[in-house]
Amino acid sequence: MDMYDDDYWYFMEILNLTSKNENQTNITNPGYVVDGLVPLCPKMDVVHFGAKYLPPFFYINFIISILGNGxxxxxxxxxxxxxTVTNIFLLNLVISDLLFACSLPFKAVYHASEWIFGRTMCKLVSSLFSVGFYSSILFLTLMTFDRYLAVVHAVTAAKQRRKAYAISSSVVVWVVSLTCSVKELILHDTRPDPKYDELCEDLGYDQNSLTKWKLFGYYQQFIMFFMIPLAIILxxxxxITVRVLSTRMREKCRAVKLIFVIVLTFFICWTPYxxxxxxxxxxxxxxxDCPSDALDYAHFITRNLAFLYCCISPVFYTFVGKKFQNHFMKLLARHIPCLKSFVLVTDTRSQTSKTTSCKNPYMLTDKTSVRMLQSVS
Known part of the structure; x- marks a missing residue:
């Protein structure tokens, strides 16, 4: 009975709005009269699905991101x-993922009940969510391109890869991300709804304009934040793989495997969404017609997979590298005494490997071209 009551009050609100509009004008433009049924799209099952499964996933993503990025x-x-250029890019990637993650608890509360944080926070959270999401994928792409320069064009990149290059590139990424997120700041607003209480959605424009903005957002996401980054990364x-296979580095097989894992993970997490x-x-x-329920469910599931990749990407990109693994072991050794001997042995082997490679003149060219691969091998 409650469901029919909600539908009744929702219908009465629409009827009251229609009556107010008719009282404001005595002339009806025949061009706006449409002969036919206007479909109402019941999405209660989809809404209940989101309210049940999205909040726990958002909270888990938030915790993982805060701990890992922290x-x-x-x-x-x-x-x-x-x-170093790599650390500047990595720091910006961590900041972008933290911005994205900080919006997730607000989204979780919203999906579980209603928007309770006010109009200003609606616009702010939606904008931060988009800025973090967009900048994360752009910084991942930028780090991949920088790794390509350092490995494939080692001699040229050694002269150009300076701190100013890293800072200017990062500024460009942030400007692009902020620009692409302006529509969320403009379109998102709050309004009461008889069925879903307070909403924080794309509001304030007629349905035709909102549809155009929605299509713009879809194609922007697919082309600018998927197809172009995917082409660059591949x-x-x-x-890089061809260059590594042509070197004499003993660890090239491991490097190629890790490259394959990085590309495969990116493809698996981002392609379905x-x-x-x-x-x-x-x-x-x-x-x-009404949007497909199947696509709505698929959107929820695949989007969460992409969100998870955004939250763990800095951890994934750093801790597959030996250098950060050693730093992590040193950090653990400070609190777990039994690991100190293992860390000392690892440091000794690392220093021996560096000394040997410097004494071998045939390894100098290979070492220069694969220096950046230490972050993934």
Missing amino acids: LVLYIIYKYEKLS YCYIR NIVILLQALEASYST
Whole structure:
């Protein structure tokens, strides 16, 4: 009975709004009269699905991101310097993922009940969510391109890869991300709803304008934040793999395997979500019927997979590298005494390997070209 009561009050609100509009004008433009049924799209099952499964996933993502990215930040502060290009990019990636993660608890509360944080926070959280999401994928792409320069074009990159290059590149990424997130700041607003209480959605414009903005967002996500980054990442890692296989480095097999894992993980986490985005865009472009429930469910599931990748990407990109593994072991050894001997042995082997490679003149060229691969091998 409650469901029918909700539908009744929802219908009465629409009827009251229609009556107010008719009282404001005595002339009806026949061009706006449509002969036919206007479909109402019941999405209660989809809403209940989101309210049940999304909040726990958002909270888990938030905790994982805070712990993992916080650990990366501490290791950078404790053992590394921000004078290197890689660490500057990594720091920006961590910041972007933390911005994204900090919006997740607000999203979790919203999906579980309603928007309770006010109009200003609605716009702010939606914007931070998009800025963090967009900048994360752009910084991952930038780090891949920088790794390609350092490995494939080692001699040229050694002269150009300076601190100013890293800072200017990071500024460009932030500007692009902020620009692409302006629509969330403009369109997102709050309004009361008889069925779902307080909403924080794309509001304030007519349905035709909102549909156009939605299509723009779909294609922007698919082309600019998936197809272009994917093409760059595939090209860069293919060239890196070819370069590594042509060297005399003993660990090249391990490096190639890790490159394969990085590309495969990116593809698995991002491809399903962006395929759903493309299907939703095509459906909105060519169909006037209610959006498919199957696509709504698929959007929830695949989006969470992409969100998880954003939250763990700094940890994934750092702790597959030997250098950060050693830093992490040193950090653990400070609190677990039995690990101190293992850390000393690891440091000794690392120093011996460096000395040997410097004494071998035939390894100098290989060592220069694969220096950046130490972050993934």
